[in-house]
Amino acid sequence: MPINTDEPAYEPRRISMGLRIANLVAILVPFAGLIAGGILIWPFGFGWLYIALLIGGYLTTGIGITAGFHRFFTHKSFETNRVVVFILGVMGSMAVEGPLLNWVATHRCHHQHSDCEEDPHSPHAHGNGLWDMFRGIWHAQMGWIINHKAPNFTRYVPDLQKDRMLRFIHVTFPLWVAVGLLFPAVLGGVITLSWTGALLGFLWGGLIRVFFVHHVTWSVNSVCHIWGRQPYDCHDESRNNAICGVLALGEGWHNNHHAFPTSAKHGLRWWQFDMSWLFIKTLILLRLARNPRIPSLERQRAAMRT
Ligand SMILES: [Zn+2]
Ligand SMILES: [Zn+2]
Numbered sequence: 001m002p003i004n005t006d007e008p009a010y011e012p013r014r015i016s017m018g019l020r021i022a023n024l025v026a027i028l029v030p031f032a033g034l035i036a037g038g039i040l041i042w043p044f045g046f047g048w049l050y051i052a053l054l055i056g057g058y059l060t061t062g063i064g065i066t067a068g069f070h071r072f073f074t075h076k077s078f079e080t081n082r083v084v085v086f087i088l089g090v091m092g093s094m095a096v097e098g099p100l101l102n103w104v105a106t107h108r109c110h111h112q113h114s115d116c117e118e119d120p121h122s123p124h125a126h127g128n129g130l131w132d133m134f135r136g137i138w139h140a141q142m143g144w145i146i147n148h149k150a151p152n153f154t155r156y157v158p159d160l161q162k163d164r165m166l167r168f169i170h171v172t173f174p175l176w177v178a179v180g181l182l183f184p185a186v187l188g189g190v191i192t193l194s195w196t197g198a199l200l201g202f203l204w205g206g207l208i209r210v211f212f213v214h215h216v217t218w219s220v221n222s223v224c225h226i227w228g229r230q231p232y233d234c235h236d237e238s239r240n241n242a243i244c245g246v247l248a249l250g251e252g253w254h255n256n257h258h259a260f261p262t263s264a265k266h267g268l269r270w271w272q273f274d275m276s277w278l279f280i281k282t283l284i285l286l287r288l289a290r291n292p293r294i295p296s297l298e299r300q301r302a303a304m305r306t
């Protein structure tokens with residue numbers, strides 16, 4: 001990770017009140033969408049179209065976070081062309097997890113200080129009691145998003161800051177959020193030729209999709225630092241959790257990932273299903289990506305716990 005260690009980890013101040021409110025809205029509105037979608041099944045029913053919009057949107061924007069924001073932009077685990085870089089940036093932005101540079105800076109900070117005091121979202125170090133454990137889970141899942149110190153861009157993302165196209169994707173974040181919410185609404189409306197279809201498309205392909213992408217990716221920060229196996233000695237609490245491994249498109253093999261952060265493949269064993277690696281492998285087969293970084297078997301064996 002290209003980190004400029006001469007700079008401090010965080011900006012001196014916490015994020016502004018306006019940004020805190022915006023983050024709270026981004027957490028609560030998808031939850032409200034889930035409730036509205038559930039209630040509206042009663043008068044309007046449900047159907048394959050909305051399941052397809054939900055799953056299609058989940059995979060598109062989820063892969064944007066896992067293969068895009070995480071494995072490509074944060075860890076440089078493979079190489080690709082500029083068109084794919086742009087598309088990955090847009091897909092990740094539509095997941096509504098913050099602008100590109102914020103996401104990458106926060107995640108590089110997490111790796112550098114994993115489960116220590118400076119870690120932005122560790123579930124640990126909140127105390128030893130049962131209540132403290134719940135506080136830790138809440139903080140790691142979403143509490144940190146509402147009130148956190150801003151990571152220092154000059155320290156964590158000097159490489160991304162230099163790139164004009166990536167700065168463009170970063171500052172146009174609200175546009176991609178809007179596109180990600182309105183596109184399924186338009187599809188729902190056009191396919192059913194009804195306003196009800198547009199509303200249900202907006203709810204299931206937009207808000208409810210954001211709700212699931214949010215909570216599954218955030219579970220990697222909380223669940224995968226508490227429950228699961230630790231085949232590798234990483235000097236932190238990262239764990240492999242099979243449920244998150246499948247639901248979070250391969251990101252739940254999190255102990256593997258902390259052991260080999262630049263690996264394009266997180267599911268290192270044959271049975272560790274890794275959807276994001278399948279996506280990257282497909283890009284490679286289509287000659288749209290190249291040079292994936294994968295640790296050799298010798299390195300993997302050497303890093304095993306004894
Ligand atoms: Zn982690
Ligand atoms: Zn990572």
